[in-house]
Amino acid sequence: MLRIAVPNKGALSAPASEMLREAGYRQRRDTRELVLADPENDVEFFFLRPRDVAVYVGTGTVDVGITGRDLMLDSGADAVEHLGLGFARSTFRYAAPAGPGLSDPVTQVSDIAGRRVASSYTTLVAQHLAKQGIEPAAIVHLDGAVESSVRLGVADVIADVVETGTTLRAAGLEVFGDPILRSEAVLIRQSEAEQPAGLDILTRRLEGVITAREYVLMDYVVPADRLEEAVAITPGKESPTVSLQHHSDARAVRVMVPRSATNRIMDALYDVGARAIIVTSIHASRM
Ligand SMILES: Nc1ncnc2c1ncn2[C@@H]1O[C@H](COP(=O)(O)OP(=O)(O)OP(=O)(O)O)[C@@H](O)[C@H]1O
Numbered sequence: 001m002l003r004i005a006v007p008n009k010g011a012l013s014a015p016a017s018e019m020l021r022e023a024g025y026r027q028r029r030d031t032r033e034l035v036l037a038d039p040e041n042d043v044e045f046f047f048l049r050p051r052d053v054a055v056y057v058g059t060g061t062v063d064v065g066i067t068g069r070d071l072m073l074d075s076g077a078d079a080v081e082h083l084g085l086g087f088a089r090s091t092f093r094y095a096a097p098a099g100p101g102l103s104d105p106v107t108q109v110s111d112i113a114g115r116r117v118a119s120s121y122t123t124l125v126a127q128h129l130a131k132q133g134i135e136p137a138a139i140v141h142l143d144g145a146v147e148s149s150v151r152l153g154v155a156d157v158i159a160d161v162v163e164t165g166t167t168l169r170a171a172g173l174e175v176f177g178d179p180i181l182r183s184e185a186v187l188i189r190q191s192e193a194e195q196p197a198g199l200d201i202l203t204r205r206l207e208g209v210i211t212a213r214e215y216v217l218m219d220y221v222v223p224a225d226r227l228e229e230a231v232a233i234t235p236g237k238e239s240p241t242v243s244l245q246h247h248s249d250a251r252a253v254r255v256m257v258p259r260s261a262t263n264r265i266m267d268a269l270y271d272v273g274a275r276a277i278i279v280t281s282i283h284a285s286r287m
């Protein structure tokens, strides 16, 4: 039975369970449940703190887990990324007070030398600064609400998860330097261990959900002499399916296109003479 760790709280918890449910697995109804067996699919779920998922996977106590790339790297656990899951995307960045009237502002990474940095991801920060030869005065570990640390006087700079930037702005902070890391939810497994039985099925199922989320199905009709132009716009994941229209010699095309580009592609297809362009959501897929 494949043992899968899933975050029990926080930003990753609901979308992780949602993805597993879409992939056909049982998920808990009550957030206090800590273990859930799904014998039909030969898997067992362990609901653990997001930070602890990599620790359990790294020691082999569970076979695989869902966590954030940032959390996995910060944990130092003996685990590797098996599959990017495409949700909980964020950046991990430095930020400091900004604006006119600051006597000695921090505006670039080298300015961190001699200052105090607060973060929940102190291993990531220490590694990043060490690599650049920058010595901070201190790296202060906080559990959360790191954005408040500067105002409250325990740090001069923070390194934290940024998605929309709303939390930073509310705290009067501004990012500086390049992102330390781009993160998303990932499925992880132990580094050197043999692939556990059942992981291939879980992987295909999750990939199926990701594809169904990222792509739509597009159908259109195009005059035969413009087919090549249309296919150049919609090359598909592998290749489009082209058939003959029944009452004319126009071509009917069915192809997968990235959901985010749907309208741009429809405009471009229209310009090369395609009509009856219809977009359909993909409910499930196995590529
Ligand atoms: N606003 C956000 N947008 C996208 N991803 C986020 C956001 N906040 C956190 N994450 C991601 O979620 C993971 C951390 O989750 P979360 O913040 O729930 O854990 P935690 O801070 O350790 O736990 P908690 O805050 O519940 O004590 C990281 O991978 C992080 O990149």
Ligand SMILES: O=P(O)(O)OC[C@H]1O[C@H](OP(=O)(O)OP(=O)(O)O)[C@H](O)[C@@H]1O
Pocket: 010, 011, 143, 144, 145, 146, 147, 160, 161, 162, 163, 164, 165, 166, 167, 168
């Ligand atoms: O850029 P934004 O869209 O504002 O999102 C980023 C914020 O979301 C997370 O906080 P969370 O809610 O997990 O609280 P925490 O800091 O207490 O962990 C993260 O730690 C940032 O504070």
Ligand SMILES: [Mg+2]
Pocket: 010, 011, 144
């Ligand atoms: Mg958090």
